[in-house]
Amino acid sequence: DVKVTQSSRYLVKRTGEKVFLECVQDMDHENMFWYRQDPGLGLRLIYFSYDVKMKEKGDIPEGYSVSREKKERFSLILESASTNQTSMYLCASRLGTNQETQYFGPGTRLLVL
Amino acid sequence: EDQVTQSPEALRLQEGESSSLNCSYTVSGLRGLFWYRQDPGKGPEFLFTLYSAGEEKEKERLKATLTKKESFLHITAPKPEDSATYLCAVCNLNNNDMRFGAGTRLTVKP
Structure with a gap:
């Protein structure tokens, strides 16, 4: 079974904060x-x-940037969070193109x- | 631009009352629906992929069908545990982009 995990289920931040959301998949x-x-x-x-x-x-x-330094990990970065970025964030993975x-x-x- | 429209937005059924959800799409080339x-x-859980018009797939009480313009998700004799939001998406053959619909929120009352 494919397993995709995200670092937090719920997150509360203040306007202007830098926010990191991390995603890890274990299926290469x-x-x-x-x-x-x-x-x-x-x-x-x-x-x-x-x-x-x-x-x-x-x-x-x-308003977003990303980082992928390792194959299994994909990070989403909000450089300076704003109220209009309040949302549900979903990470997904796919075997290949x-x-x-x-x-x-x-x-x-x-x-x- | 590829587009996916799902209807209805919300559907309330009694347990055992069969119905269908609709997904209308426009895409320059369909790789899969x-x-x-x-x-x-929670995150979306994969149910089915359909590739060509006429194709059908089934899983328990769910059956998905595909035409050149739309797909239907038929729910036969639904149970309360079938309550969820059902999302439809198309994958473009030319660029592999996925486009999602806004979903249909299904509630099945006992």
Whole structure:
């Protein structure tokens, strides 16, 4: 079974703080993704990574950065958190570019005050 | 731009009352259409992938079907434990991008 874990289930931060969200997968998947999920908007792609040290912008990258130093770990960074970044953050991984199915972690619900 | 629209937004059923969820899509080239189940406060759980029109897949009380413009998730004799949000997504053949719908929130009352 694919196992994707996220460092926190719930997080409360203040405006302007730097926030790190971490995602780890244990199935040697090449591709990893960060989404945010808001009511009525569905999942929107923030960033993705095809391989170690590679990153690509998704649909809504503004205000976020990512890091992938090891294959199993993909971090999402909010450089200066703002209230409009309050959301559910979901990490996903996929075996490789020739595979379509993405497997998701449990999510991190972030509240920025 | 690829688009996925799910309807209805919310559906309330009595236990045993069969129904269908709809996923309409537009995509420049379909690599696959996906159904996920998401329980409150949790990440989406993969259910099915459909690749071509006419294809059907089943899992317990769920059956997914696909046409060139839409997919249906049929729920036969649902139980309260089927209550969840069901997400539909398409993967674009040309760029491998995934596009998700906003989901249908299903509630099954005992």
